[in-house]
Amino acid sequence: xxxxxxxxxxxxxxxxxxxxxxxxxxxxxxxxxxxxxxxxxxxxxxxxxxxxxxxxxxxxxxxxxxxxxxxxxxxxxxxxxxxxxxxxxxxxxxxxxxxxxxxxxxxxxxxxxxxxxxxxxxxxxxxxxxxxxxxxxxxxxxxxxxxxxxxxxxxxxxxxxxxxxxxxxxxxxxxxxxxxxxxxxxxxxxxxxxxxxxxxxxxxxxxxxxxxxxxxxxxxxxxxxxxxxxxxxxxxxxxxxxxxxxxxxxxxxxxxxxxxxxxxxxxxxxxxxxxxxxxxxxxxxxxxxxxxxxxxxxxxxxxxxxxxxxxxxxxxxxxxxxxxxxxxxxxxxxxxxxxxxxxxxxxxxxxxxxxxxxxxxxxxxxxxxxxxxxxxxxxxxxxxxxxxxxxxxxxxxxxxxxxxxxxxxxxxxxxxxxxxxxxxx
Amino acid sequence: xxxxxxxxxxxxxxxxxxxxxxxxxxxxxxxxxxxxxxxxxxxxxxxxxxxxxxxxxxxxxxxxxxxxxxxxxxxxxxxxxxxxxxxxxxxxxxxxxxxxxxxxxxxxxxxxxxxxxxxxxxxxxxxxxxxxxxxxxxxxxxxxxxxxxxxxxxxxxxxxxxxxxxxxxxxxxxxxxxxxxxxxxxxxxxxxxxxxxxxxxxxxxxxxxxxxxxxxxxxxxxxxxxxxxxxxxxxxxxxxxxxxxxxxxxxxxxxxxxxxxxxxxxxxxxxxxxxxxxxxxxxxxxxxxxxxxxxxxxxxxxxxxxxxxxxxxxxxxxxxxxxxxxxxxxxxxxxxxxxxxxxxxxxxxxxxxxxxxxxxxxxxxxxxxxxxxxxxxxxxxxxxxxxxxxxxxxxxxxxxxxxxxxxxxxxxxxxxxxxxxxxxx
Numbered sequence: 001x002x003x004x005x006x007x008x009x010x011x012x013x014x015x016x017x018x019x020x021x022x023x024x025x026x027x028x029x030x031x032x033x034x035x036x037x038x039x040x041x042x043x044x045x046x047x048x049x050x051x052x053x054x055x056x057x058x059x060x061x062x063x064x065x066x067x068x069x070x071x072x073x074x075x076x077x078x079x080x081x082x083x084x085x086x087x088x089x090x091x092x093x094x095x096x097x098x099x100x101x102x103x104x105x106x107x108x109x110x111x112x113x114x115x116x117x118x119x120x121x122x123x124x125x126x127x128x129x130x131x132x133x134x135x136x137x138x139x140x141x142x143x144x145x146x147x148x149x150x151x152x153x154x155x156x157x158x159x160x161x162x163x164x165x166x167x168x169x170x171x172x173x174x175x176x177x178x179x180x181x182x183x184x185x186x187x188x189x190x191x192x193x194x195x196x197x198x199x200x201x202x203x204x205x206x207x208x209x210x211x212x213x214x215x216x217x218x219x220x221x222x223x224x225x226x227x228x229x230x231x232x233x234x235x236x237x238x239x240x241x242x243x244x245x246x247x248x249x250x251x252x253x254x255x256x257x258x259x260x261x262x263x264x265x266x267x268x269x270x271x272x273x274x275x276x277x278x279x280x281x282x283x284x285x286x287x288x289x290x291x292x293x294x295x296x297x298x299x300x301x302x303x304x305x306x307x308x309x310x311x312x313x314x315x316x317x318x319x320x321x322x323x324x325x326x327x328x329x330x331x332x333x334x335x336x337x338x339x340x341x342x343x344x345x346x347x348x349x350x351x352x353x354x355x356x357x358x359x360x361x362x363x364x365x366x367x368x369x370x371x372x373x374x375x376x377x378x379x380x381x382x383x384x385x386x387x388x389x390x391x392x393x394x395x396x397x398x399x400x401x402x403x404x405x406x407x408x409x410x411x412x413x414x415x416x417x418x419x420x421x422x423x424x425x
Numbered sequence: 426x427x428x429x430x431x432x433x434x435x436x437x438x439x440x441x442x443x444x445x446x447x448x449x450x451x452x453x454x455x456x457x458x459x460x461x462x463x464x465x466x467x468x469x470x471x472x473x474x475x476x477x478x479x480x481x482x483x484x485x486x487x488x489x490x491x492x493x494x495x496x497x498x499x500x501x502x503x504x505x506x507x508x509x510x511x512x513x514x515x516x517x518x519x520x521x522x523x524x525x526x527x528x529x530x531x532x533x534x535x536x537x538x539x540x541x542x543x544x545x546x547x548x549x550x551x552x553x554x555x556x557x558x559x560x561x562x563x564x565x566x567x568x569x570x571x572x573x574x575x576x577x578x579x580x581x582x583x584x585x586x587x588x589x590x591x592x593x594x595x596x597x598x599x600x601x602x603x604x605x606x607x608x609x610x611x612x613x614x615x616x617x618x619x620x621x622x623x624x625x626x627x628x629x630x631x632x633x634x635x636x637x638x639x640x641x642x643x644x645x646x647x648x649x650x651x652x653x654x655x656x657x658x659x660x661x662x663x664x665x666x667x668x669x670x671x672x673x674x675x676x677x678x679x680x681x682x683x684x685x686x687x688x689x690x691x692x693x694x695x696x697x698x699x700x701x702x703x704x705x706x707x708x709x710x711x712x713x714x715x716x717x718x719x720x721x722x723x724x725x726x727x728x729x730x731x732x733x734x735x736x737x738x739x740x741x742x743x744x745x746x747x748x749x750x751x752x753x754x755x756x757x758x759x760x761x762x763x764x765x766x767x768x769x770x771x772x773x774x775x776x777x778x779x780x781x782x783x784x785x786x787x788x789x790x791x792x793x794x795x796x797x798x799x800x801x802x803x804x805x806x807x808x809x810x811x812x813x814x815x816x817x818x819x820x821x822x823x824x825x826x827x828x829x830x831x832x833x834x835x836x837x838x839x840x841x842x843x844x845x846x847x848x849x850x
Contacts, residue, residue, distance in 0.1 A: 006504050006506065006509060007504060009509050009513065010504065010508075010509045010512075012524075013509055013512035013513045013516055013524070013525065013526060014501075014508070014509065014512045014525065014526060014527065014725075015525035015526075015527065015707060015710035015711065015714065016710060016711050016714040017527060017710050017713055017714035017717075017718055017719040018501055018527070018718065018719065018720075019502065019718050019720070020502055020503070020504065021502045021503065025503065025504050026503045026504065027503065027504035027505070028497055028499055028503045028504070028505065029496065029497060029505075030496050030497050031496075031497045031498070031499065036497070036499075049499065049500075051498075051499075051500070051722060051723075052498065052499075056497065056498070057494065057495055057496065057497065057498065059495075062491065062494045062495050065490065065491070065494055066487065066490070066491040066494070069482065069487045069490055069491070069697075069698075070482055070484075070487050071454065071455050071456075071482065072453055072454060072455050072456045072461070072481065072482065073456070073476075073477065073481070073482065073696075073697035073698070074453055074456065074461075074474070074476075074477075074697070075474075075476070076439075076443055077444065077445055077446045078445070078446065078450065078451045078452065078453045079431050079432060079435065079445065079450050079451065079452035079453070080452070080453060080454075081431065083435075083439070084431060084434050084435045084438055084439065087435075087438035087439045088434065088438045091438055099437075099438070100438065100439065100440040101438060101439060101440075102439065102440065102442060102443070104531075105530040105531050105534075105699040105723070106529075106530050106531070106534065106721065106722065106723055106724075107722065108534065108563075108721070109530075109531065109533065109534065109562075109563065112562075112563040112564060113562075115564065116563075116564055116567070137534075137537075137538075137719065137720065137721055138533075138534065138537040138541075138563045138564070138565065139537060139540065139541060139563070139564065139565040140563065140564040140565065142541070148717065266722070267722060271498075272498035272499070272723070272726065272728065273494075273498070273723075273728070274530040274699040274723035274726075274729070282440060285440035285441060285442055286440065286441050288442055289440065289441040289442035292442075292573065293442055293443065293444050294442040294443065294562065295443075295444070295562065296531065296533070296562055297476060297531065297532065297691070297692055298476075298530070298531055298697070298698075298699035299531075300439075301697065301699075303697065303698070304699070
């Protein structure tokens, strides 16, 4: 099958709402560890995909899926060990009060459930989110995905605040956390003036689509106070930062030294198998359950939970959180060294294997180098490295490789990036 | 692990929003064909679960999942054969105009996407649904799930019509289709009077949670006309009736001799692996795509699509649609024979392996025998047969076994049901 004809067949059968990465799309057929292979046998270092968290096709996860798929796949209206064990293992990784897990299949579904719970429990409808956030593709999550929804479509029950970005945003320095948090109080007041009470503040604790922004010290805890005083709940969307990616902590929210009320998780949870969850406090679930039950046909099935359990085992046994910390630091150092000789690198940020390289036309004005980012992403692709760009101006390289990335892999990436950057105007 | 302690651990880690089937919950550990086995080695005939469509743990589907999981699991922003082949195979099973497939992970997500597409393309928000419908667990699908949402919570953009039930509803006889369809015109007018234009009529083409109601002749086609004249689209929810379950047709809507505008599918599509889809016309997707792209991280991944392809292969190669037709007719005959000697059987209906037995206290008044249905379901469970009850009064046995059910299995079920019914008051 040549890629062009596959491309034509894809457009004919799947239509125009799907997009493909890269000017010359990649036709992948195999994955192993941090590496992907195309139909012509070419290999690519995967610096982009956070879903294959413990490495593409990790044999332990594959075996767990296959073993369970041969035994039984059913649903949560019968008893099964796997879903209970996964609920116990996940809640054990959380602060003690976050003791109850519920299961879905995707991050969108987890955020949908979090919104339904928050609104039901508070009796309020208002949601505060940061600019350029992404939380899902369903209607209720689309409404709070400010990177996707056009401003004129944002419903009156949604209010936005600036992402707590200390590189590009209005506030920096010691008071940045406090000053960014003040925007949340303003947003709550704004909703109140529209007659809308606040049900929740929702944020990915490393703000990914806004540009891999790590909130400044004190921000998350202060926001949680503000939101709770207004009667709302704090929802930490751990779909991207969770499961040890940041190296220092297992969950992104732990860096903020506070406890969210509801935590959602997805992407890496099953290493590619559709699996997601909501973890919250017992009394919140009880208040929600007082108004009705929750059932998700595939959510929490024994095969999906086997995948989830294997992912937790592999992270622990292979020391992948520690690897993310060490290789992430090594990679960040290398990127800063590249910045010494490449004026176009305006900022390197992030933690663990959740890094961003901001490309700028000018370091003083910080003018986003959008076209350059596109050329770099495509230049890396043609040299066997897969990345992508994000951010409001699409000028930020997003680096979220599988956690098995080695220092050799990091060197390969840094060398290739070094080759691509000087070739460009 | 004894079931009681597992039950306690489940409640402790998963909370109170989950329910379990049966007074004495079943702790399942293995499945094969139409049979399930519990932790004590007891076997159960599965007369309930429509998700393991081609049989529990079908080796062909398991092998497809395992083979692909070992090779690659990624997403639709790279080219891959599997998703294109599945899109081609699904659209080939549809009327020619329904030529475009999009992929999600659950029925809720498929219905969410259908609603988003319908609202975007029509520029309207109103949705008409039947009473006691179930279309999902996300906010937008909860709003149209009239079997779940309390009437006072139904938003003003949703209007309901009676399910086209010719056993219990107001209309029967030759004109029933036309008279039930007239309610849809009234609902559209009602929305219009509220200032709401109709975006879509949504129905599962065998109305499952309303009581396995097959629409009377002419109903679906007439409703489609009415909805289109009002500027709306017809969404056929094939999550339950699709994939040959009704025996006569591959899709439930085919019995209505008309073409829907959007078709959604889920549950049986991956034989338990989370996989769902929306199929619609090219120009509808184009109009939707004009306002933005669609991406679902896990939707359409190579492993899920391998499962979907294997399910289509097995249905065809093992003649399962034909088996559903034959064994379903055999089962329905047996149920009618049981009705000869059991006054409590008020109606037997459905087609293929999508059957319902309505239990009544009195055949003339049709008073629902809700308590009896509960006793029958639990009595069957204790004798090794799994079923469930549904309907507005929860008095209807829902029979939706895997399509591999044999005549011997059907005899076993009929014998057991015969044992349970006379023992009861």
